[in-house]
Amino acid sequence: MHELSICRSVADIVARHAAGRRVTRVHLRVGALRQVVPATLVYCWELAHDGEPGTAVLAGSVLVVEAVPAGVRCRRCGAHSELAVPILRCAGCGTTDVVLVSGEEFLVTSFEVATDAVEA
Amino acid sequence: MGDHSGYRTGAERVEVLERILGENERVARANRAAFDAAGVTVVNLMSAPGAGKTTLLAETLRRLAPHRRIGVIEGDIETSLDADRLAGFGASIALVNTGNGFGGECHLDAPMIASALPRLPLAELDLVIIENVGNLVCPAEFAVGEDRRAMVFAVTEGEEKPLKYPVMFRSADLVLVNKTDLLPHLDFDTEAFRRNLDAVHPGVDVLAISARTGMGVNAWCDWLADPLGAPGAAPTR
Numbered sequence: 001m002h003e004l005s006i007c008r009s010v011a012d013i014v015a016r017h018a019a020g021r022r023v024t025r026v027h028l029r030v031g032a033l034r035q036v037v038p039a040t041l042v043y044c045w046e047l048a049h050d051g052e053p054g055t056a057v058l059a060g061s062v063l064v065v066e067a068v069p070a071g072v073r074c075r076r077c078g079a080h081s082e083l084a085v086p087i088l089r090c091a092g093c094g095t096t097d098v099v100l101v102s103g104e105e106f107l108v109t110s111f112e113v114a115t116d117a118v119e120a
Numbered sequence: 121m122g123d124h125s126g127y128r129t130g131a132e133r134v135e136v137l138e139r140i141l142g143e144n145e146r147v148a149r150a151n152r153a154a155f156d157a158a159g160v161t162v163v164n165l166m167s168a169p170g171a172g173k174t175t176l177l178a179e180t181l182r183r184l185a186p187h188r189r190i191g192v193i194e195g196d197i198e199t200s201l202d203a204d205r206l207a208g209f210g211a212s213i214a215l216v217n218t219g220n221g222f223g224g225e226c227h228l229d230a231p232m233i234a235s236a237l238p239r240l241p242l243a244e245l246d247l248v249i250i251e252n253v254g255n256l257v258c259p260a261e262f263a264v265g266e267d268r269r270a271m272v273f274a275v276t277e278g279e280e281k282p283l284k285y286p287v288m289f290r291s292a293d294l295v296l297v298n299k300t301d302l303l304p305h306l307d308f309d310t311e312a313f314r315r316n317l318d319a320v321h322p323g324v325d326v327l328a329i330s331a332r333t334g335m336g337v338n339a340w341c342d343w344l345a346d347p348l349g350a351p352g353a354a355p356t357r
């Protein structure tokens with residue numbers, strides 16, 4: 001599966017934005033129509049950056065995946081349906097004349113950096 | 121920060137909102153620009169392992185290579201077996217082994233295609249066909265700079281596959297239904313397959329073929345003559 005190479009891409013993106021700051025959590029948004037298993041991503045995360053050049057700031061960080069359900073909007077009746085299976089169909093009127101409005105997201109949304117400095 | 125407790129153990133949140141595969145997409149656009157500059161049309165051929173990509177490519181080259189200048193990029197995890205099967209037809213073959221690192225990548229990505237480009241005489245070619253790594257999941261996520269995607273689906277795989285692996289079926293511009301010579305020996309439900317395919321990718325082009333007997337292969341070659349004229353751009357590009 002390609003979760004490892006996806007984690008490597010995420011690691012590169014976050015390390016670039018972190019610019020030397022120590023990263024504690026990384027947030028992804030992944031649509032249900034992506035055939036990516038969130039648990040596998042989380043599992044691969046450490047493997048993906050451990051020992052890779054330029055990603056030392058990610059050591060010990062945690063990956064958090066926000067899973068977005070697939071949703072369609074009906075062109076006939078206007079209803080919004082959330083999909084339990086990847087069948088693009090309106091739950092209201094049954095037509096397949098629908099527009100996909102969510103489910104293909106594949107983003108690094110944000111990350112958190114440690115700010116454990118003591119203030120005066 | 122508005123925290124005056126004296127000691128900040130908290131975290132500062134940094135917004136990113138970057139596409140995870142953005143770097144691959146950037147390289148894919150560069151590949152595409154190189155193909156466009158050379159006037160080459162590029163088709164990414166994907167399937168599950170063993171669906172018949174190499175067999176179909178051999179039949180395709182047998183028919184087209186005498187008339188068109190064709191390049192093939194062969195993605196293979198470890199071997200040159202598939203590339204060897206395509207030698208001798210007069211096409212230019214570039215092999216990409218994905219086996220470096222972790223047991224081999226399960227897909228071709230845009231940087232791998234970029235690395236193969238210097239090994240093809242692009243300026244002299246009309247058409248490049250990329251045989252992706254046999255895998256029903258991963259290749260669909262990685263654009264490589266192709267103009268069109270064609271998917272080989274073998275009837276031996278079962279009619280429920282579009283529902284189980286919607287990403288590739290959704291991303292294909294053309295679905296080739298292969299090994300139809302075996303239909304008399306199987307209980308494959310063609311109607312159910314078409315219903316399932318239509319559920320995940322309404323209106324996609326479908327062509328029934330047998331790479332073994334040659335049935336439908338001429339129609340596929342006609343499609344290859346003008347893949348850009350064929351309707352339908354993939355929704356998940």
Ligand SMILES: Nc1nc2c(ncn2[C@@H]2O[C@H](COP(=O)(O)OP(=O)(O)OP(=O)(O)O)[C@@H](O)[C@H]2O)c(=O)[nH]1
Pocket residue numbers: 167168169170171172173174175176202253254255298299300301302329330331332333
């Ligand atoms: N009966 C029948 N067998 C076929 C057909 N097309 C391919 N095969 C057989 O299916 C097997 C796999 O075919 P390949 O062409 O190697 O499949 P592939 O998709 O290139 O496989 P990988 O590159 O390993 O993923 C071979 O034994 C082929 O002879 C067909 O139309 N009918």
Ligand SMILES: [Mg+2]
Pocket residue numbers: 173174175202251
């Ligand atoms: Mg092959």
Ligand SMILES: [Zn+2]
Pocket residue numbers: 074075076077078079090091092093094095
């Ligand atoms: Zn409706």
